[in-house]
Amino acid sequence: MERFFRYSREHAKPIRLLTMPDPETGKMRYLTVIAVRWDTDRLYYIRNSQKAQSLKSMDLSEILAAEYARGDDGDTLKYIMREEEKDNE
Numbered sequence: 652m653e654r655f656f657r658y659s660r661e662h663a664k665p666i667r668l669l670t671m672p673d674p675e676t677g678k679m680r681y682l683t684v685i686a687v688r689w690d691t692d693r694l695y696y697i698r699n700s701q702k703a704q705s706l707k708s709m710d711l712s713e714i715l716a717a718e719y720a721r722g723d724d725g726d727t728l729k730y731i732m733r734e735e736e737k738d739n740e
Contacts, residue, residue, distance in 0.1 A: 667718050670709065682697065685706060
């Protein structure tokens with residue numbers, strides 16, 4: 652999971668997390684990681700939605716799984732090349 656947190660933070664890309672707020676239900680969340688505090692086991696993030704974005708946090712123990720957001724394959728070289736093409740236009 653640390654790899655996904657680092658990818659989201661370094662490239663400002665959303666990731667998808669499966670979290671367990673309580674034992675009966677799991678919830679999928681799309682969010683962009685801002686920081687991870689390993690000493691306090693907290694993840695700081697912003698939600699990816701059309702609403703106003705504010706900094707939120709959650710315990711790392713609530714996270715069951717992490718993966719790339721839909722449509723994202725994690726190929727950072729592809730994103731870098733797209734940005735360079737936009738700059739050259």
